[in-house]
Amino acid sequence: MTLTRDQILGELRRIGLPDGGDLVSRDMVRALGFDAGRVRFVIEATDAEAARALEPVRRAAEAAVGALPGVEAVSAILTAHGPASSPARPAAAEKGGEAPSLKIGRHPTPQAPGQTGPQRVAGVDRILAVGSGKGGVGKSTVASNLAVALAREGRRVGLLDADIYGPSQPRMMGVSKRPGSPDGKTIEPLRAHGVTMMSIGLMLDPDKAVVWRGPMLMGALQQLIGQVAWGELDVLIVDLPPGTGDIQLTLCQRTHLTGAIVVSTPQDVALLDARKAIDMFHTLKTPVLGLIENMSLYICPECGHEAHIFGHGGVRDEAARLDAPLLGSLPIDLETRLAGDAGTPVAAGEGAMAEAYLKIARGLVAGGMA
Numbered sequence: 278m279t280l281t282r283d284q285i286l287g288e289l290r291r292i293g294l295p296d297g298g299d300l301v302s303r304d305m306v307r308a309l310g311f312d313a314g315r316v317r318f319v320i321e322a323t324d325a326e327a328a329r330a331l332e333p334v335r336r337a338a339e340a341a342v343g344a345l346p347g348v349e350a351v352s353a354i355l356t357a358h359g360p361a362s363s364p365a366r367p368a369a370a371e372k373g374g375e376a377p378s379l380k381i382g383r384h385p386t387p388q389a390p391g392q393t394g395p396q397r398v399a400g401v402d403r404i405l406a407v408g409s410g411k412g413g414v415g416k417s418t419v420a421s422n423l424a425v426a427l428a429r430e431g432r433r434v435g436l437l438d439a440d441i442y443g444p445s446q447p448r449m450m451g452v453s454k455r456p457g458s459p460d461g462k463t464i465e466p467l468r469a470h471g472v473t474m475m476s477i478g479l480m481l482d483p484d485k486a487v488v489w490r491g492p493m494l495m496g497a498l499q500q501l502i503g504q505v506a507w508g509e510l511d512v513l514i515v516d517l518p519p520g521t522g523d524i525q526l527t528l529c530q531r532t533h534l535t536g537a538i539v540v541s542t543p544q545d546v547a548l549l550d551a552r553k554a555i556d557m558f559h560t561l562k563t564p565v566l567g568l569i570e571n572m573s574l575y576i577c578p579e580c581g582h583e584a585h586i587f588g589h590g591g592v593r594d595e596a597a598r599l600d601a602p603l604l605g606s607l608p609i610d611l612e613t614r615l616a617g618d619a620g621t622p623v624a625a626g627e628g629a630m631a632e633a634y635l636k637i638a639r640g641l642v643a644g645g646m647a
């Protein structure tokens with residue numbers, strides 16, 4: 278007997294929620310897909326706390342669907358908004374800069390009649406999402422440096438900072454000007470180090486952002502992709518928030534992505550989360566183009582001794598397991614941190630780290646990914 282969507286939903290309807298209703302009646306199932314006995318779906322919770330409380334529900338859902346005839350493997354992922362940590366305050370807000378007359382954070386517009394599935398962005402040839410399972414692994418650092426390295430390789434590059442809970446690209450790229458909107462419809466992006474860039478952090482009142490729910494996040498992301506005057510780009514790099522939440526879901530479902538790059542440090546806890554992020558991209562049918570290992574090694578500047586502070590080989594092994602390329606391994610490097618804090622990514626200069634990023638960039642260009 279062939280497995281059907283209705284059969285799967287039928288099982289999910291039987292999974293009651295602690296506060297009433299079931300996964301289907303409460304409209305919490307997203308991105309349901311199945312192929313050759315493998316079923317994948319996402320359970321969308323309203324916030325991180327609710328998601329944590331739903332772990333037994335997730336397990337029950339996996340078990341119920343797994344018991345259906347013809348199902349060999351089930352992967353259910355819980356998504357929620359990131360933690361309500363304090364995001365970086367936009368420099369422009371502090372300076373009281375002129376706000377565009379656009380209301381960022383409105384609810385998303387439905388797709389136009391005839392539009393189904395992920396849409397292309399006019400003028401933008403490729404979109405690469407840079408994600409991570411865990412925060413703090415260097416995802417934003419990698420995104421900004423890759424953008425700069427690709428620009429140095431002659432590509433027309435855009436960088437969109439979609440990390441709503443900790444937008445760090447304004448600091449890393451050294452921009453603080455509030456983007457303008459001369460016509461009140463389009464948002465003018467900023468330019469830094471040869472890259473056209475825009476950050477959600479430059480447009481938000483951070484105190485409001487942290488209480489946003491899914492629809493408002495989705496609306497904001499939609500505006501940043503669709504209303505920013507990106508111009509003609511070879512590649513747009515999107516710096517995602519860490520984890521598997523609404524921003525990731527919306528981006529993958531609404532925008533045609535070339536693929537995702539997942540950044541991880543080599544230690545087990547980071548890899549565990551990276552695996553979840555990779556699984557989410559698979560569920561959403563976004564190709565995972567490769568992994569980047571960050572902070573893989575520390576080389577003592579005094580004696581040259583090499584220490585694997587966060588473990589060794591974990592990301593390479595994971596890449597092999599997933600049959601995904603390891604796009605690069607980047608060491609722990611003081612200059613990388615200092616350069617990021619100073620607003621001039623290390624890839625904009627000379628030296629071993631700039632060369633390491635240029636090498637990754639060349640690989641992406643050679644592979645037709647950027």
Ligand SMILES: Nc1ncnc2c1ncn2[C@@H]1O[C@H](COP(=O)(O)OP(=O)(O)OP(=O)(O)O)[C@@H](O)[C@H]1O
Pocket residue numbers: 409411412413414415416417418419440443445518519571572607608609610611613614615617618
């Ligand atoms: N290879 C590296 N060597 C030294 N420091 C690094 C390296 N990569 C990143 N860092 C530093 O680690 C800190 C965290 O990096 P970053 O903000 O890029 O992480 P992230 O994964 O984007 O975190 P989040 O998603 O939580 O914002 C920053 O101070 C950054 O400069």
